[in-house]
Amino acid sequence: MSGRTASLSPPAGAMPPVRHPEAPAPGELLGSHYDQCFGCGGAQPHGLHLEARAGEGVSLTAEFRVKAAHQGAPGLAHGGVLATALDETLGSLNWLLRVIAVTGRLETDFVRPVPVDTVLHLDAHVVAVHGRKIYSSATGRIGGPDGPVAVRATALFIEVKVDHFISHGRDAEIKAALADPDQQRVARAFEVNP
Numbered sequence: 129m130s131g132r133t134a135s136l137s138p139p140a141g142a143m144p145p146v147r148h149p150e151a152p153a154p155g156e157l158l159g160s161h162y163d164q165c166f167g168c169g170g171a172q173p174h175g176l177h178l179e180a181r182a183g184e185g186v187s188l189t190a191e192f193r194v195k196a197a198h199q200g201a202p203g204l205a206h207g208g209v210l211a212t213a214l215d216e217t218l219g220s221l222n223w224l225l226r227v228i229a230v231t232g233r234l235e236t237d238f239v240r241p242v243p244v245d246t247v248l249h250l251d252a253h254v255v256a257v258h259g260r261k262i263y264s265s266a267t268g269r270i271g272g273p274d275g276p277v278a279v280r281a282t283a284l285f286i287e288v289k290v291d292h293f294i295s296h297g298r299d300a301e302i303k304a305a306l307a308d309p310d311q312q313r314v315a316r317a318f319e320v321n322p
């Protein structure tokens with residue numbers, strides 16, 4: 129197995145993550161941060177419809193069922209789709225920190241092929257936080273939550289403000305998001321005032 133990229137190792141002075149006091153309780157579904165999100169959006173017909181549940185501390189579990197539309201090779205999940213599932217799972221940790229953060233770096237190991245119709249059982253946790261930098265890792269297993277590891281990821285997320293989306297997102301979607309009461313509720317959950 130290869131070593132990790134240095135930039136994915138928390139530096140000296142990094143702190144253990146702190147679960148937000150109002151984070152969803154362990155076992156609670158986290159919900160989607162945006163209903164059009166390719167990873168978790170319920171209104172996104174092309175999406176992965178990944179569902180994540182809060183765990184203890186700053187950890188969570190998630191499930192993703194591989195569909196025929198997710199194939200790379202015949203009958204097997206595309207690696208990029210699996211990387212997306214890992215990215216989304218790691219991004220969902222935002223709910224537990226109540227911090228908005230985007231992926232800066234994502235390193236993925238593909239350990240076993242993942243057949244179509246398989247449920248990928250994911251778990252993720254934040255390893256450490258250093259200023260705006262959030263170091264996290266995730267594992268995906270097949271055949272059950274305790275089954276063999278199929279994929280792994282290590283990531284660096286960077287905290288951003290809501291302005292990140294407002295200044296970079298396409299106007300039409302930003303306007304719709306700002307006008308959507310559900311999206312406002314999500315923004316409030318992150319203690320953001322759009």
Ligand SMILES: CCCCCCCC/C=C\CCCCCCCC(=O)SCCNC(=O)CCNC(=O)[C@H](O)C(C)(C)COP(=O)(O)OP(=O)(O)OC[C@H]1O[C@@H](n2cnc3c(N)ncnc32)[C@H](O)[C@@H]1OP(=O)(O)O
Nearest residue numbers: 135161215216219228229230231232233286293305315322
């Ligand atoms: C309208 C209303 C909406 C309301 C919505 C509210 C709720 C939303 C809730 C939750 C949303 C979560 C969504 C999750 C979705 C799943 C996750 C994704 O797929 S996210 C998409 C993919 N990622 C990107 O598109 C990032 C693109 N990149 C950037 O925008 C910038 O590069 C950014 C923000 C990541 C950093 O830019 P800088 O200018 O702010 O900061 P700098 O100074 O460059 O970096 C800060 C520190 O991080 C390190 N860093 C940055 N990128 C790095 C990298 N790639 N590798 C290593 N280190 C990196 C730097 O070296 C620096 O470190 P040193 O402070 O100096 O120690």
